[in-house]
Each structure stands twice: as structure tokens, then as C-alpha cells.
Amino acid sequence: MTKTIYLDTSATTPLDKSVFNEMEPYFSEEYGNAGSMHNKGLIAAQALNRSRDRVSRILNCFPKEIIFTGSGTESINMALKGVAEKYKDKGKHIISTTIEHHAVLDTLDFLKEQGFEITLVEVEPNGIVDPNKIKEAIRKDTILVSVMYANNEIGTIQPIKEISKITEEKGILLHTDACQAGNSESLDVESLGVDLLSLNGSKIYGPKGIGCLYRKSSVSLSPLIHGGGQEFGLRSGTENIPAIVGFAKALEMSQKNKEDYTTRLSQLRDYLIEKLLEIPDSFLNGDKEKRVPNNVNITFLNAEGESILLMLTEEGICASTGSACTSKSLDPSHVILALGRPYEVAHGSMRFTLSKDTTKEDLEKVIALMPSIIKKLRGMSPVILSLNEVKNV
Numbered sequence: 001m002t003k004t005i006y007l008d009t010s011a012t013t014p015l016d017k018s019v020f021n022e023m024e025p026y027f028s029e030e031y032g033n034a035g036s037m038h039n040k041g042l043i044a045a046q047a048l049n050r051s052r053d054r055v056s057r058i059l060n061c062f063p064k065e066i067i068f069t070g071s072g073t074e075s076i077n078m079a080l081k082g083v084a085e086k087y088k089d090k091g092k093h094i095i096s097t098t099i100e101h102h103a104v105l106d107t108l109d110f111l112k113e114q115g116f117e118i119t120l121v122e123v124e125p126n127g128i129v130d131p132n133k134i135k136e137a138i139r140k141d142t143i144l145v146s147v148m149y150a151n152n153e154i155g156t157i158q159p160i161k162e163i164s165k166i167t168e169e170k171g172i173l174l175h176t177d178a179c180q181a182g183n184s185e186s187l188d189v190e191s192l193g194v195d196l197l198s199l200n201g202s203k204i205y206g207p208k209g210i211g212c213l214y215r216k217s218s219v220s221l222s223p224l225i226h227g228g229g230q231e232f233g234l235r236s237g238t239e240n241i242p243a244i245v246g247f248a249k250a251l252e253m254s255q256k257n258k259e260d261y262t263t264r265l266s267q268l269r270d271y272l273i274e275k276l277l278e279i280p281d282s283f284l285n286g287d288k289e290k291r292v293p294n295n296v297n298i299t300f301l302n303a304e305g306e307s308i309l310l311m312l313t314e315e316g317i318c319a320s321t322g323s324a325c326t327s328k329s330l331d332p333s334h335v336i337l338a339l340g341r342p343y344e345v346a347h348g349s350m351r352f353t354l355s356k357d358t359t360k361e362d363l364e365k366v367i368a369l370m371p372s373i374i375k376k377l378r379g380m381s382p383v384i385l386s387l388n389e390v391k392n393v
Contacts, residue, residue: 002316005362009203009294010152010180010353011320015246016205022249023207026242034239035228044241051248058255059197059214060188067213067231068244072179072200073103074224075213078235079175079196080107082221083144084116087173091141092116097129098338099156100148101177105334108146117141125340127156127286135166144173149181149197153335153351154286155295157185164193173219179203179211183254183356184262184292195219199251201243205356206250210243257356265293265354268363272296272352275367279374285336285349294354299341302384303348303377311373317366320351 006014026047032040034048049063056063069075084094094111096104098120108118119137123129134145145167150157160176167174175196178187182204189197196219201210215221215234227236254261273284273296281301300308305321312319321333332346352366 004316004318005358005365006318006355007352007358007362007366008318008320009355010155010351012202012208013205013355015207016250016253018253019206019246019250023242023246026245030241034241035230044239047241047245048239051244054248054252055212058187058251060190061214062217064232065215065217067215067234068239068247069211069213069235070209070240072177072198072203072211074235075198075200075211076101076103076175076177077107078213078221078224079198079215080104080111080144080146081224082234083173083175083196083219084111084114085222086220087143088116091139091143093119093139093142095119095121095134095137095142095145097121097123097147097158099123099127099129099151099154099335100146101152101179104146104148104177123156123338126290127151127154127335127339128290129158129163131159131162131166134163138166138170138172142170142172144175146175146177149176149178149185150292151286151335152180153333154297154339155180155291155353156286157181157290157292160192160194167195168193180292182251183294184258184265187255189214189216201247201250204250204254207243207246210240210247212247261356262293265356265358268354268358268360269293269296271360272354272363272366273298275363276370279371282374285339285341294358296352296354297349298352299336299345299349300374301345301348302381303374304381305348305350307377308348308350308373311377312366312369315365315369317369320353321349 030043032044034044052063052066055066094116096108112118121129121133121137147158147163149160164174173195176194177198179200182199195216197214199212202208221234223234225236230236230239276298282298285297285299309321332343336346336349
């Protein structure tokens with residue numbers, strides 16, 4: 001049987017066994033509602049409070065500033081919609097970038113329909129936004145800037161600290177989608193200077209269906225979900241104690257191990273980039289240095305990404321052509337297009353995102369297969385481009 005080689009951790013990570021072990025009692029034995037006053041409820045409430053304390057220590061904030069949500073997407077929606085509704089009398093202008101996750105972009109589209117004005121700042125060809133362009137976009141009625149910490153498709157790390165200095169000086173709130181940053185980057189909100197930060201359990205070897213929003217205590221939000229008043233009145237609904245416990249454990253482990261993770265995976269990442277770029281008419285998407293350690297995104301000219309993916313799948317290799325949230329769409333990646341690549345070029349991008357368990361032997365199989373896959377597909381391609389014809393490479 002062919003061994004599965006999983007290189008799609010930007011879509012989701014496997015649940016770490018030690019995380020599951022910590023969650024397990026709350027599925028069966030300690031099943032109480034954290035709002036109940038009897039012993040079962042009190043045990044659940046204690047687990048909830050411990051988890052909130054654990055997360056707050058990692059983020060260097062107060063426990064009351066952590067709001068547990070059902071996903072990173074919900075966290076983002078809570079931040080953007082919550083700020084927009086609460087501060088709309090102050091202004092109705094929001095700034096973001098062209099490479100954000102659809103959880104941000106689609107939420108901003110919704111807010112636009114509600115009468116808000118949205119400015120999407122273009123990134124540089126290396127996939128990193130220039131803080132000065134954020135500054136230039138700020139208006140008197142700007143109430144919020146939202147810039148992702150690490151991009152989910154090309155892995156570029158954005159200059160959040162530099163942007164926060166600008167927003168603080170202007171008295172504007174700053175949100176960052178940090179869902180792809182939890183395994184390798186510092187999440188110290190004081191150091192980052194952010195007012196709101198979103199995280200997701202399924203990207204840090206934790207459970208799916210859980211996330212959190214850091215909300216600075218001085219920031220007011222309108223709730224998305226009304227009901228019993230859980231999560232400080234901002235996210236009603238019975239708390240998912242097993243997932244919350246697992247999220248806290250996974251975040252602790254990821255942050256504790258991030259230096260070793262970064263060192264090992266950076267070496268594997270660079271090795272894979274080097275070998276895949278030996279294939280003619282291929283190039284790396286995103287800055288080579290300012291990127292998370294597990295991300296490799298390469299365009300192979302004159303070869304369709306979906307076809308590459310299918311041929312790799314037949315060999316037991318799991319990869320992606322872009323964001324998992326849009327993988328069923330045949331439209332090219334909006335992130336690759338935002339780098340200034342032509343439409344037909346964006347279709348040929350492949351994303352390999354390494355796991356903490358990835359080995360060099362795993363990558364050797366990918367390296368051995370890719371030249372023949374690309375050669376076969378190029379032989380069938382109706383489009384023939386060369387590197388000289390592609391801008392911003």
C-alpha cells in the first residue's frame with residue numbers, strides 16, 4: 001500500500017495525540033455544561049477557565065480578553081463585523097490587503113453592502129505589504145485596519161509591528177488574522193501592538209471547529225450571536241469544552257516547540273524549493289526569507305495546478321493548488337493574481353505545506369515525481385509561456 005505523504009497542513013493539521021488525550025475526558029466523563037451550578041458544571045467551568053488562562057499567558061493578555069469561537073472564520077467575522085457595528089458612528093472606512101483569506105475578504109464584501117467603504121492595499125511582487133501604503137490609505141473616517149500575520153497560500157509574513165505603530169499613532173484599531181502563524185511566530189499581542197487577533201485550532205495540531213479572538217479590553221464589539229450571554233456576552237452558546245481544552249493544549253505545544261519546528265522545517269522547505277526550481281520555467285511565489293518555515297508555493301509554467309494535484313494524489317501525495325476554502329473553484333488564486341501574475345500563470349501554482357512529521361525521504365519522493373509530471377502536462381498544454389514573458393518574477 002502506498003504511503004500517504006501529507007503536505008497540506010495550511011489546509012488542516014492532524015490532531016496531536018497528546019492533545020486528544022487531554023480532550024478525551026470531556027467527551028464522556030466530564031460532560032457538564034459550564035453554566036450549570038452542580039459538580040459536573042463546575043468541573044466544566046474550571047476547565048474553561050484554565051484553558052482561557054493558558055491561552056492568555058501565551059498571548060500576554062488578560063484572560064477576559066480571550067473569546068472562544070467556533071473557528072478562525074468566526075473569529076474574523078466577530079472582529080470585523082463587531083468593530084464595524086460598534087464604531088460606525090465614528091467612521092465607515094476599513095483598510096485591508098489584496099491577499100487576505102476569504103474569511104476577511106468576503107466579510108468586507110458584506111460590510112460594503114451595509115454602506116462601509118473598503119480599501120484593499122496591493123502587496124508588493126514578493127507578497128508583502130508596504131506599511132507606508134497602509135499609512136497612505138488611512139482617512140479621517142478609517143476605523144479599522146485588518147492585515148493577516150502569515151498568508152495561507154504563499155506563506156509570507158507581514159510587518160504587523162510596523163503597521164501597528166502607524167495605527168496606534170492614528171488612533172485606529174488593528175486586527176490580524178494569525179491563523180497560519182501559530183506554529184512558528186510570536187503571538188505576544190503587546191509586542192505585536194494589535195487590538196484584535198484571530199486564531200484557529202485546526203492549523204496548530206488541535207481540533208477542528210474551535211478558534212479564538214483576542215480582543216483588547218479597551219475595544220468594544222457588537223456580538224454576532226445572541227442568547228445565553230456566554231463568552232462575556234459576545235458569543236452565546238454552550239461552550240465546546242473538549243475543543244477549548246484541546247485548543248489551549250495545542251497552542252501551548254506549538255508555541256513551546258516553535259524554535260525547533262522553525263529550524264527543522266526551514267531546512268526542509270529550502271531543500272524542496274531548491275530542487276523543484278531545477279525544473280525549467282518554474283518560480284517561487286512569495287518572499288523566500290520572510291515566509292513561514294513550512295510553506296513552499298511554486299508556479300510551473302504551462303502546467304495546470306489541478307492536473308498536477310490529481311497526478312500527485314494518485315501517488316499518495318497530498319498537496320494543494322491554493323486555499324482549501326476555494327479548492328473546489330476553478331478560478332485562479334486571488335493571491336497569485338495579486339502578485340501581478342497573469343491569469344494563465346496563476347493556474348499553474350502548487351502549494352506544499354510541510355508537517356512537523358515531514359521527513360526528507362517524503363520530500364525526495366515529491367522531487368523524483370515532479371519533473372515527469374510537469375513534462376507530461378506541458379506536452380498537452382495549449383498555453384506556452386516562458387519566464388521572460390511573466391511579470392514580477
